[in-house]
Amino acid sequence: MMKKITKIALTAGVLVTLLYFAYPLKSFAQEPGNNCVTCHADLDETLALPADQRINDIHFTRGIMCVDCHGGDSQIDHQGDFEAAMDPQKGFVGAISRTEIPQFCDRCHGNANYMKSFNPNIHVDQYQRYKTSVHGQKLAEGDENVAVCTDCHAIHQMRAVNDPASQVYPLHVSDTCGKCHSDDARMQDYGIPTDQVELYKSSVHYEFLEERGDLSAPTCNDCHGNHGAAPPGVDNINLVCGVCHISNKDLFIRSPHFQAFQNMDMPACVTCHSNHEILYTGDFMLKPDDGVCWMCHDVDSEQGRTILAITSEIESLNQLGIKADSLISLAELKGMEVSEYKFELLNLTSKLHIARNLVHSFSLEAIREETRTGRELAETIIEGGNGALAEIGIRRTGLLLSLIFIFLVIIGLYLKIKAIPQNERYNES
Amino acid sequence: MQKIINFISERTKFHVIGDYMKKKTVPQHKHTVWYYFGGITLFLFLIQVGTGILLLLYYRPSADGAFESVQFIVTRVQFGWLIRNVHSWSANLLILTLFIHMFSAFLMKAYRKPREITWVSGVFLLFISLGFGFSGYLLPWNELAFFATKVGTEIFGVIPVVGDWMVRFLRGGEEVTGATLTRFFGFHVAVLPGMITVLLFVHIFMVQIHGNTRPISLENDKNAMPFFPDFLLRDLLAWMIGLALLAFLAAIYPWDIGQKADPFLPAPAGIKPEWYFLFMFQTLKVIPAKILIFDGEVIGIFAFGLAGLFWILVPFLDKNASKGKRSPVFTAIGIIAILYIAIITLLSYTYFN
Numbered sequence: 001m002m003k004k005i006t007k008i009a010l011t012a013g014v015l016v017t018l019l020y021f022a023y024p025l026k027s028f029a030q031e032p033g034n035n036c037v038t039c040h041a042d043l044d045e046t047l048a049l050p051a052d053q054r055i056n057d058i059h060f061t062r063g064i065m066c067v068d069c070h071g072g073d074s075q076i077d078h079q080g081d082f083e084a085a086m087d088p089q090k091g092f093v094g095a096i097s098r099t100e101i102p103q104f105c106d107r108c109h110g111n112a113n114y115m116k117s118f119n120p121n122i123h124v125d126q127y128q129r130y131k132t133s134v135h136g137q138k139l140a141e142g143d144e145n146v147a148v149c150t151d152c153h154a155i156h157q158m159r160a161v162n163d164p165a166s167q168v169y170p171l172h173v174s175d176t177c178g179k180c181h182s183d184d185a186r187m188q189d190y191g192i193p194t195d196q197v198e199l200y201k202s203s204v205h206y207e208f209l210e211e212r213g214d215l216s217a218p219t220c221n222d223c224h225g226n227h228g229a230a231p232p233g234v235d236n237i238n239l240v241c242g243v244c245h246i247s248n249k250d251l252f253i254r255s256p257h258f259q260a261f262q263n264m265d266m267p268a269c270v271t272c273h274s275n276h277e278i279l280y281t282g283d284f285m286l287k288p289d290d291g292v293c294w295m296c297h298d299v300d301s302e303q304g305r306t307i308l309a310i311t312s313e314i315e316s317l318n319q320l321g322i323k324a325d326s327l328i329s330l331a332e333l334k335g336m337e338v339s340e341y342k343f344e345l346l347n348l349t350s351k352l353h354i355a356r357n358l359v360h361s362f363s364l365e366a367i368r369e370e371t372r373t374g375r376e377l378a379e380t381i382i383e384g385g386n387g388a389l390a391e392i393g394i395r396r397t398g399l400l401l402s403l404i405f406i407f408l409v410i411i412g413l414y415l416k417i418k419a420i421p422q423n424e425r426y427n428e429s
Numbered sequence: 430m431q432k433i434i435n436f437i438s439e440r441t442k443f444h445v446i447g448d449y450m451k452k453k454t455v456p457q458h459k460h461t462v463w464y465y466f467g468g469i470t471l472f473l474f475l476i477q478v479g480t481g482i483l484l485l486l487y488y489r490p491s492a493d494g495a496f497e498s499v500q501f502i503v504t505r506v507q508f509g510w511l512i513r514n515v516h517s518w519s520a521n522l523l524i525l526t527l528f529i530h531m532f533s534a535f536l537m538k539a540y541r542k543p544r545e546i547t548w549v550s551g552v553f554l555l556f557i558s559l560g561f562g563f564s565g566y567l568l569p570w571n572e573l574a575f576f577a578t579k580v581g582t583e584i585f586g587v588i589p590v591v592g593d594w595m596v597r598f599l600r601g602g603e604e605v606t607g608a609t610l611t612r613f614f615g616f617h618v619a620v621l622p623g624m625i626t627v628l629l630f631v632h633i634f635m636v637q638i639h640g641n642t643r644p645i646s647l648e649n650d651k652n653a654m655p656f657f658p659d660f661l662l663r664d665l666l667a668w669m670i671g672l673a674l675l676a677f678l679a680a681i682y683p684w685d686i687g688q689k690a691d692p693f694l695p696a697p698a699g700i701k702p703e704w705y706f707l708f709m710f711q712t713l714k715v716i717p718a719k720i721l722i723f724d725g726e727v728i729g730i731f732a733f734g735l736a737g738l739f740w741i742l743v744p745f746l747d748k749n750a751s752k753g754k755r756s757p758v759f760t761a762i763g764i765i766a767i768l769y770i771a772i773i774t775l776l777s778y779t780y781f782n
Contacts, residue, residue: 335683337503337510395510399680406673413666420659 036066036074039082053157056165062118069104070094099139101148102130129228145186152176168226170209173219174200196220199277218244223275237275238268245269251360271295283318286311286359306364313364313371314355320378321348327385336388341381348377449637453656456643463533464641466526468664469671473523474629476675477561480516481618488568490614492607495570496689503686514679520562522675524705527558528770535743535763538750539642545744547635550628552741557625559705564617566703570610571687576696578613579605581706584713587726606692645755701777708773709733711781 040051054060059068067074071091076084086092096104106127108114115122126149130136135146152168159166167176178197180186187194200206200220208217223240224230232240238258242249252258252268261268267275272285272292285292286307288299297303328341351374358367438444455464487506489498502509531551534540540548567578582605585595601608643650654660702710712733716725739746749756 335681335685337500337683337686339500339686340504395680399676402676403673406669406676410666410669410673413662413669417659417662417666420662 034065034074035076035085036070036072039085050156053155056157056159058158058160058163067091069096098144098148099142101150102127102136102139105149126227129225133225133227133229134231135229145189147180151180168221170215170217170219173221174206177220196276199274203276203278204280205278216244237270241269241273247357248360251358255360255362257362281356283311283314283356286314306362309364310359310362310367313367314352314359317352317355317371317374317378320375320382321345321352324348324378324381324385327382327389331385331388331392334389334392336392338385338388341384341388344377344381344384348374348381351377450657451655453637453640454653455641455656455660456647456650457652457654458643458647458650460533460537460644460647463529463537464660465664465667466530466533467636469667470523470526470530471629471633472668472671473519473526473675474625476519477516477523478622480512480519483512484516485618490568490611492570492610492690495568495610496686499569499686510683511679514683515675517684518675518678518682520565521704522671524558524562526671527555528705531555532763532767534642536760537642537644538747538756538759540744541642541645541747541750541753542744544635544639544642547632547639548744549741550632550635554625554628554632556737557621557628560621561617561625562703562705564613564621567605567610567613568617569686570690572690572694572697573687573700575605575690575692576700577702578609579696580700580710581702582609584710584726584730587724587730589727604692645750645753648753704774707777708770711773711777714781 037051037054040047042048050066054066065074066072071088071093072086073084073090073092076082084090086094110124110127112124115124130149131140135148138146139148154167159169161168163169164171166172174197181192182194182197184194201210205217205219208214209219221229222243223232238249238252248269258268261271273279273281284290288294288308291307291311293304293307297307299308324341325345328338328345331338332342351370355367355370355374358370361367455461484502487498487502487509489495499513502513504510506512534548534551563578563581567574582596582599585599586592588595597603599609599612600606601612701707713726713729716729718725720728743759744751747756747759750759
């Protein structure tokens with residue numbers, strides 16, 4: 001019996017040993033045909049990162065492997081000669097230097113024929129644009145402190161731009177730019193402030209983007225560009241803002257302020273609205289106490305009087321709008337059908353928006369025309385609201401009179417019932 | 430005047446009705462007050478007919494025009510707001526008084542022999558009235574009405590075999606569209622009025638033949654009051670109170686016309702039917718999705734169908750009552766039904782909201 005057991009144990013042991021050598025245990029990160037990963041996964045933290053991060057990398061998901069960028073031979077397994085795997089003779093280039101990264105990425109990303117196999121619509125001029133940017137120009141001068149492709153797009157876990165986890169997804173762009181531009185130590189040699197991101201995050205643009213989820217709201221790259229990033233010049237800030245704020249831009253260009261601002265080297269929109277800390281606008285911007293006009297104009301000047309007149313026009317229409325809205329709301333609360341007036345209130349709100357927008361034309365006549373039609377509309381709505389409230393009074397008076405009449409009938413019936421002799425009872429017929 | 434009356438009486442013999450009415454009596458006891466609810470329901474129905482005819486002069490039964498025509502009636506037509514609000518409030522009060530009338534008749538065992546036909550016709554009058562409510566609710570073509578109809582008609586789809594056909598029949602297609610509106614309008618102003626006229630005639634005729642019943646416990650009490658003028662005057666008094674209430678509600682709590690229906694919008698959260706359908710709707714919602722191997726909703730619909738059938742056949746099932754004996758089991762059933770409906774309806778607005 002013991003002999004039999006020993007025989008079985010010995011046979012099992014031999015089999016296991018053979019299996020062990022015939023099929024070496026691979027690491028958890030085994031990947032057929034890509035032993036780079038297999039090897040790097042077993043290394044320390046820094047060198048293991050590429051292996052760990054590749055899963056989410058867009059290159060990896062599109063079938064672009066380590067050797068496609070770094071060269072070498074990925075077929076040699078990790079128990080083999082890893083120096084042979086990283087042989088320069090086999091094209092191994094290792095980590096790409098910062099100054100070479102943009103050109104390196106451009107090998108593929110600038111090749112239209114190659115890129116269209118992945119996405120027919122993808123741009124292939126990123127490197128050309130980058131060379132025109134401040135980052136690109138400084139890199140060409142030898143400054144390695146500036147941003148290169150991998151600073152914004154990550155290295156081994158690059159994601160598509162429309163991937164919410166991407167560093168360049170709209171919600172994350174300001175933080176990505178802020179990694180450098182909010183770093184005082186990094187920016188001290190360039191003489192530019194480092195509060196842009198902080199200011200931007202208090203802006204209305206950021207609120208729309210982050211809190212309201214409006215991805216069309218601008219972030220850094222929308223004004224400064226992506227690869228050709230540069231601060232917009234004084235001459236063309238209105239063109240930058242005007243990409244979205246078309247009407248304001250058109251009005252401003254036709255206004256006397258456009259040439260005046262250019263002559264004084266003042267940036268168009270930024271002078272009144274700031275650049276990064278763009279806040280909600282309002283009628284307060286025209287008012288004498290803290291309005292923007294008074295940075296340049298005196299209250300007693302001709303322009304100052306025009307500004308006051310504009311302010312008065314808009315304020316009066318606004319007040320009428322508030323009055324109309326409260327009347328209609330009250331009438332609706334009391335049960336009146338006022339949907340027609342509610343619709344007109346939308347028109348009135350639109351007129352107020354147009355009047356405020358016309359401020360960029362700085363034309364009192366144009367604003368007066370708009371506020372005049374707005375006032376007429378407001379008065380119609382107010383008349384309707386008052387009519388609805390008066391109608392409530394009429395209805396309640398009518399109700400009271402009819403109730404009085406009905407109650408008189410009830411009393412009459414009651415007295416008539418009482419008048420009928422109650423003691424006479426009939427047996428059922 | 431007397432000559433005219435004599436002229437007509439000689440040719441129509443309507444004096445026979447008058448002679449009968451003079452001899453008709455109504456039992457007088459502690460539960461007499463419940464007798465008035467039939468009359469109040471009839472009064473509210475007549476108001477519905479009157480206001481409905483007036484609304485018909487301006488209403489347009491199409492998806493393009495329905496909402497706007499109601500808006501027009503309420504804002505532009507003189508007293509249109511009053512007619513529309515009276516019509517809406519009267520519909521709800523009618524269903525309420527109808528339930529009260531029905532349950533009071535049930536608890537007094539008024540369905541017992543020889544009043545079986547009165548009861549059966551009354552139950553069908555209830556079904557038709559609910560049909561009026563369901564079809565009329567869609568006619569303003571607002572958001573709530575649209576989605577309530579969508580949800581309500583969908584329930585029929587769970588009935589095995591005929592469910593899908595019933596849904597298509599009710600909607601006039603696969604979905605609730607303008608075709609549904611036109612169809613519901615046809616039901617509301619032609620089909621259902623025709624049916625209710627016949628049944629109402631039968632119901633009232635049977636009441637005239639057999640008179641009002643006494644509760645079984647008071648069968649030996651012979652106290653009665655003449656229908657004319659005693660009961661009639663009291664009935665009129667109740668009608669006047671109903672009219673005052675209706676006027677108050679129409680003037681002080683007008684019905685909102687809502688937002689125009691948009692089939693492309695999602696249903697508003699918490700959409701629910703009118704209060705008189707709520708107990709059925711909520712019951713179907715709380716039934717588990719699966720009961721053994723059966724679909725929960727199908728079981729629910731089946732149960733309500735059985736309940737409806739039971740309700741129709743009550744006069745033939747309650748043997749004790751038909752023999753003039755007390756029937757505590759059916760009394761308990763009636764009380765349980767009232768409590769169930771009241772509690773579930775209340776919970777639908779509170780706990781389940």
